[in-house]
Amino acid sequence: MxxxxxxxxxxxxxxxxxxxxxxxxxxxxxxxxxxxxxxxxxxxxxxxxxxxxxxxxxxxxxxxxxxxxxxxxxxxxxxxxxxxxxxxxxxxxxxxxxxxxxxxxxxxxxxxxxxxxxxxxxxxxxxxxxxxxxxxxxxxxxxxxxxxxxxxxxxVDTGYWAPTVRTRHTDVVTLVAVMRMVSRKRPLELVNALHRMRALVPDHVAIEAVLVGDGPLLGAVRRRVDRLGISEWVHTPGDVAHPELRDLYRRAEVFIAPATHESFGLAALEARAAGLAVVARSGTGITEFITHEVEGLLADSDPALTEHLARLCRDEATRRRIVLHNHLTRPAFxxxxxxxxxxxxxxxxxxxxxxxxxxxxxxxxxxx
The missing domain is CATH 3.40.50.2000 (Glycogen Phosphorylase B;)
Known part of the structure; x- marks a missing residue:
């Protein structure tokens, strides 16, 4: 054909x-x-x-x-x-x-x-x-x-992204976002949310955030990270190849999708298949495969997104419950x-x- x-x-x-x-x-x-x-x-x-x-x-x-x-x-x-x-x-x-x-x-x-x-x-x-x-x-x-x-x-090829171990036990909570650095994906709003989130999490909880992707706003994102003084734990490597991204997912626990007009969310689905807990905005296509409190947390506003991220960083039990579910349950897509x-x-x-x-x-x- x-x-x-x-x-x-x-x-x-x-x-x-x-x-x-x-x-x-x-x-x-x-x-x-x-x-x-x-x-x-x-x-x-x-x-x-x-x-x-x-x-x-x-x-x-x-x-x-x-x-x-x-x-x-x-x-x-x-x-x-x-x-x-x-x-x-x-x-x-x-x-x-x-x-x-x-x-x-x-x-x-x-x-x-x-x-x-x-x-x-x-x-x-x-x-x-x-x-x-x-x-x-x-x-x-x-x-x-x-x-x-x-x-x-x-x-996605769920077998390619599937986690290799049941759970993750690390001393650092690793958050990942993958997006084109363009305004509709809201990377600058994500940087602001991460800055606010850090103040809601106890200092003894170590956090790393990796914002993957390239695009016209990458320079502005890096400048915003520097201006807010969070460059020690927020990293912006640009684009990475799929094998490198899969390795990153295998040491991470949380994926962030801040866009409010996401038709589906392919990157979020890859992260879900890799076992990460997904934090996203409600009312988007990501709700096709993420149910609140099951595969992740859904937020109806940026302040709620910030609070959900803080909760997963400071509440180890909730974070591990969602991650374990996503490890054991392969998504349908x-x-x-x-x-x-x-x-x-x-x-x-x-x-x-x-x-x-x-x-x-x-x-x-x-x-x-």
């Missing part, structure tokens, strides 16, 4: 959509499908480059020819995704089964997308819409006048499950049913 993924951003950019698209494409190649990724992201001035048996085309002018040769077009949509949206439009008009997966929370911008949908005729096209969480699906459904929107979550849901979305769009995996035939989940 010839699958065309379209995404406005892709490697070498590092982010949720970029990681997700590559992992999904690789998992489909492993099943014997012919997969191409079309993106606007350049890579050393070359138009195409191979990636684990995935053909990567970086020339948007090839859209029409790639759609004509595809059995399925899968567009990966964020807040601004002209290429991905154009691809599913072209595919749907050409009679090629087309799926548009929304990876961001449109939120208050949904009326703008509703106007765009009317102007572009999306409701008259046989595009199968999907979103990565219930939180993300709601605004999409409103923008499209109540059309059914599949919920097809993101996924493994590629072996989610790959099948993507295939079911292709079938829903009109693709032949042999796209669905070999061992099961799951029904896609619909937003309520």
């Amino acid at each position: 010839r699958i065309l993924h379209t995404t406005d951003t892709y490697a070498p950019i590092v982010g949720g959509i970029e990681v997700l698209v590559r992992a999904l494409a690789e998992s489909q190649v492993a099943l014997g499908h012919d997969v191409t990724v079309l993106t606007r992201t350049p890579d050393r001035n070359t138009m195409t480059s191979p990636s684990a048996n995935i053909e990567v085309c970086r020339d948007p002018r090839a859209l029409a020819s790639l759609v004509a040769g595809a059995d399925v077009v899968h567009g990966h949509v964020s807040a601004i995704s002209p290429l991905a949206l154009r691809a599913v439009e072209v595919g749907a008009r050409a009679g090629v089964p087309s799926v548009a997966t929304v990876h961001s929370v449109w939120g208050r911008a949904w009326p703008l997308f509703r106007a765009t949908a009317a102007a572009r005729g999306w409701n008259d096209l046989p595009i199968q819409w999907a979103a990565v969480s219930e939180v993300a699906a709601g605004p999409v459904r409103r923008a499209l006048g109540g059309r059914e929107v599949l919920v097809v979550p993101n996924a 493994d590629w072996s499950d989610v790959r099948e849901l993507n295939a079911a979305a292709y079938v829903q769009a009109g693709a032949v049913d042999n796209l669905v995996g070999r061992s099961s035939n799951p029904e896609p989940k619909f937003a309520a």
